[in-house]
Amino acid sequence: MRHIGFYFELALFALCSFALLVAEEGSKQAKRVCLSSRYKGDFSCGESGGLRFYYDSTTQHCQPFLYSGCGGNDNRFESAAKCREACSDVTAPAGAPDESGHGLVLPVPKCEGGVRAGIDSSGNVLSCDACPSGYSCANDQCCPSKDHACNLDYDTGKYATAGSHTPRYFYSKNVNNCLLFTYYGALGNANNFETYKECVNFCSTPKKE
Numbered sequence: 001m002r003h004i005g006f007y008f009e010l011a012l013f014a015l016c017s018f019a020l021l022v023a024e025e026g027s028k029q030a031k032r033v034c035l036s037s038r039y040k041g042d043f044s045c046g047e048s049g050g051l052r053f054y055y056d057s058t059t060q061h062c063q064p065f066l067y068s069g070c071g072g073n074d075n076r077f078e079s080a081a082k083c084r085e086a087c088s089d090v091t092a093p094a095g096a097p098d099e100s101g102h103g104l105v106l107p108v109p110k111c112e113g114g115v116r117a118g119i120d121s122s123g124n125v126l127s128c129d130a131c132p133s134g135y136s137c138a139n140d141q142c143c144p145s146k147d148h149a150c151n152l153d154y155d156t157g158k159y160a161t162a163g164s165h166t167p168r169y170f171y172s173k174n175v176n177n178c179l180l181f182t183y184y185g186a187l188g189n190a191n192n193f194e195t196y197k198e199c200v201n202f203c204s205t206p207k208k209e
Helices: 002-034 080-087 196-203
Strands: 050-056 061-067 101-103 135-138 141-144 158-160 166-172 177-183
Touching: 002 080, 050 080, 061 080, 061 177, 166 196, 177 196
Parallel strands: 101 158
Antiparallel strands: 050 061, 135 141, 166 177
């Protein structure tokens, strides 16, 4: 009987150890998924995409994005609730280097309609003699056209030393509406509006009767 008890305890220990290993591996897999970058995929397979959610480890919140329908990675969930369920306990490693930082926030002036004026890769406002394609000079600054700004994919920008993660709005031509995203405080592109109203007024196309 003592031998039976010994083997039972040994089997129980092995079973518990295996369960712990499975749980640990599952936790590692969840962390790998949730720390993956947002990736919207592509259109190569012909499948339709739509609104999905990804876990943003910087803000530690699930954020919406538009999935193209093909490819991508596993940091893509059908709903915010499923995203939170999978990633709520995941955080970025402490002390992880931030290679995308930009430094101090430089203010970006607005053009007519609330759209942002053009800036260079350092965040400095462009002068009219340096306006790139899709921009024209207005009130001594480079202002983007509607066609240019509203067809850009949204850009979360770079992490700013003295900035904050700010809710902003971008226009999605797929749904002809403006959606919320998190802006990290510096750089980014012209499809970046401070309010939903500014975004809709500048970009949306009126529905035909």
